[in-house]
Amino acid sequence: MSHSPARSAGLIIRQVSPSNLETPFHALGERITANGQFYQRSHFPVPTLQAESWRLTVRGRVMSPLKLSLDDLRALPETTVTTTMECAGNGRVHLSPRMPGVQWDLGAVGTAQWTGVLLRDVLQHAGVESGSLEVVLQGADCGTLTDPGRTPGDIHYARSLPLAKATEDVLLAYAMNGQPLAPDHGFPLRAVVPGWYGMAAVKWLTTVQITDRPFQGFFQTVDYAYWQQTDDLPPQLVPLSTMLVKAQIARPAPHDAVVAGSHCEVTGAAWTGEGVVTRVEVSADGSESWADADFLDPAETGVWRRWHYSWDVPPRPGPVTLLARATDSAGRTQCAGHDPGRGGYMINFPLPVPVTVTPTSSTSEAP
Amino acid sequence: MSHSPARSAGLIIRQVSPSNLETPFHALGERITANGQFYQRSHFPVPTLQAESWRLTVRGRVMSPLKLSLDDLRALPETTVTTTMECAGNGRVHLSPRMPGVQWDLGAVGTAQWTGVLLRDVLQHAGVESGSLEVVLQGADCGTLTDPGRTPGDIHYARSLPLAKATEDVLLAYAMNGQPLAPDHGFPLRAVVPGWYGMAAVKWLTTVQITDRPFQGFFQTVDYAYWQQTDDLPPQLVPLSTMLVKAQIARPAPHDAVVAGSHCEVTGAAWTGEGVVTRVEVSADGSESWADADFLDPAETGVWRRWHYSWDVPPRPGPVTLLARATDSAGRTQCAGHDPGRGGYMINFPLPVPVTVTPTSSTSEAP
Structure with a gap:
């Protein structure tokens, strides 16, 4: 809905609304993908957030719930991480039979330098209670899912991380390749989860919630999960995580x-x-x-x-x-x-x- | 596929294959529903099992894995439980908009006297390891699910119970209203889970497996789950359990x-x-x-x-x-x-x- 024609020139439109655009992978050049060439994956319309009024809420199983402004975050140690991010459905158009979802070719993947603060520094300020299990990241993006009988109606995008991953190398980024994060890429703050498929890199981040049980939201179960085979039980639904080689x-x-x-x-x-x-x-x-x-x-x-x-x-x-x-x-x-x-x-x-x-x-x- | 015309006379066919038949609820008479009038819910063709060769496997987080014959089970203390069992989709035909699934009217509910052994007695023989969380019950019924991108292919029916419920009042039944269990009702052994919707009452039971994590099988997530609202997180998928009033x-x-x-x-x-x-x-x-x-x-x-x-x-x-x-x-x-x-x-x-x-x-x- 809101991608700037100038910024997204050359990207291939896979879905107009919500906006899903991919990089023309055949044009691969530098190791770092330019911001204007980086793929965009949206589940809902891009939310309009104001830097001044936006806050990051940290809550749940924490000693000190927090409400952090962008300035509060910038006051924490700044970290820059270079990482490749691939959409979990990258290459879907090559599947037969056709699978539901955005029909990505090769270009839902890119590499950028992300600058922000480590999630573990934020969690340390809040003080995670012992016995906690996961960190749920929730975005400002929301909308209504319409598949009857399968979907929970009007929801926000949210995804969880095991506490171990959240406190290892996850970044909360406010800049991309040295530029302030663009609205299409999650302004003012998004998660960057090194090594994981892009669905974990929640954009337009507003809430970090610590829980003591596995999060079973829509984008963790119906979407962005796969059937894991085991020897002794029927296949089980497991949330997508690490990118495959x-x-x-x-x-x-x-x-x-x-x-x-x-x-x-x-x-x-x-x-x-x-x-x-x-x-x-x-x-x-x-x-x-x-x-x-x-x-x-x-x-x-x-x-x-x-x-x-x-x-x-x-x-x-x-x-x-x-x-x-x-x-x-x-x-x-x-x-x-x-x-x-x-x-x-x-x-x-x-x-x-x-x-x-x-x-x-x-x-x-x-x- | 295999319901006997004599046994199911008067039942209303909701699906021919697999066989899904409901009681004409307007004919409600005695408190106990006669076997021939009891609703039948099948997900796959009724498996043909022989009492002599059938075994119940008890495995996973147990000290002594077991393989029990029907005679082994009959040697345990016998218990009879009267309980009302309702299919979680009972009344679905009255929903608007139409929801996917068997279009049950009022008759996917019945009350029977079930005779068998308590699951907790079986588990006591096997010796459940500390730190265990759930008991997965798996049936001999199996088949291929065809919804592309959503389903795990060829699977057995399986459902889990929290260990607390499994060791409280769950029965492994070999008789129904004083008669040997009929093939349509799970011969030679089915679970009976008092107070829970029928999907927990796994028929044609072959495997009892103790696990240390929540089972995320198809009939626990895509099917037989609902979206639970919470105040602070998007809705989460929760397996169906207790019957509502x-x-x-x-x-x-x-x-x-x-x-x-x-x-x-x-x-x-x-x-x-x-x-x-x-x-x-x-x-x-x-x-x-x-x-x-x-x-x-x-x-x-x-x-x-x-x-x-x-x-x-x-x-x-x-x-x-x-x-x-x-x-x-x-x-x-x-x-x-x-x-x-x-x-x-x-x-x-x-x-x-x-x-x-x-x-x-x-x-x-x-x-």
Whole structure:
């Protein structure tokens, strides 16, 4: 509803209202995604908040409930964190059968430098009671869900974190890449949860509530949860959390033409929710064989690594499918198929990029 | 699929496959519902189990995992419990807008004498480890759920109970009203959970598993849960448990004719999940005024009380709507509207019974 045309130039509209815009991933450039190129995920209309009147309420199982202004927060130690954030439904358009939700292609992912205060510093001021379990983050964004019999009506966006994660590395950010947070990105304050899918990074944050039981809100159960298989019980609904390891090809873009017998630079980025990506491989023969790509960026926890691979394009014209897969320092890698228990989330099977090998350079070639 | 025509004569088919049949509530007679008149709720095809090869597995957080035959169970102290069981969706057809699920009228409720062993005796043999939280009951019934993106595929029916409830009064029943349990009612063993909606009374029971965390299976979250409002957080999904207090009118039946100026016996039953029903009231003027009904049955925890009220039918012909409402020993009573957070469950607003006051007895009158 309220994205500025100037700020969002070049983004791809996936949903007009609420505003859901994705980055054109094939244009991947710097390691840091510019603010105007960063994907936007909204569940409700963007709320209009005033810096002067806005307050962050900290309540629940705390010794001292707090109401903090933006100035109060700025008086706490400032921290800047660089982290890659991916929407849990990134890549959903590639699922078959079609899954409900925004039909993201590859661009619901980006990397930014977030500046703010650590949630643990705020919690320390409030004094968390012993026996507490979770921290529920609630945003000012709200609206009515309409799926009859399944949804709780008029609600605010809210998501919980285990207390251990909340006090580890979660940031409450008021700036993004050195700029004040824009309304589309959660002005005046949003959570940044390193290593977790974006649904945890609550925007337009107004309330931090400490609880002693698992939060079972809509965006923790019906939405943003998956069916976890266990050996001895039926599948159980588990809230999404850590990002899975994943490599994406930026270039060539799907359906690009590449010249037979040439060298083609295959480039992309790879990330993971725990540790760092240690290996990216590329296949040009339908995963029969894989070759190692080279990293353009050093290994930094929580931040994607851009990579490239110099592909010897085969001499024969025809269709070729490129694949990339990543492995991380925890030994996790990407599987060929999508676990149906994940529904429309955690899509990390290697996505095929079909290209056409052409005999001459008369058609456009990827850079 | 497998209900015997002889056993289910008179039941109303709400769904053919899986078999979902309800009692014609207007025919309410004895306090105990005959086996052939008891409602049947199935989520999957009725499994065919053999008494000789069937075993109950007790596992998880127990000192001694068990595999019990029917004879092993019969060797434990036998208990008979009379209890009213209501499907959590009973009355759903009266909701507007229509809610998904079986469109039950008034008859997904019944009262039976169940015979078997107390779950706490079985758990005592196994030895529950300290720090345990729940008991997951799993049935042999299974099948594939097809709602894409929302459901976990091929699953068994399973439901959990808090350990406190499991060790209080839950029965594992092998007989119903003095007869061996029929296949439609869970042969060879089902749970009976006094005071709880029927979804907890797992049929065709095969596994009892002790856990240390809340079970988040499909029938605990997507199905058979409701949105609980709290003051300070968005609504949370809570598994259905205790039956709400409720009175239903059996006779006159909807659209019956009653003679102007006559005495009409309004009869029905009332039940509650905690304590006993202490009061039933009837209104014939759209809840402007209420008059006390008389009980036909004594107050017994967990068992419905039939009631009757001698209604002075007004002298003027025309449409009249009858209502009944119950109050229980915990002071709970029935509210006029349906909380949308309950979705298609826990329907206990007083259901209107429209009747027609006729000038003569030429048309049929309720007995």
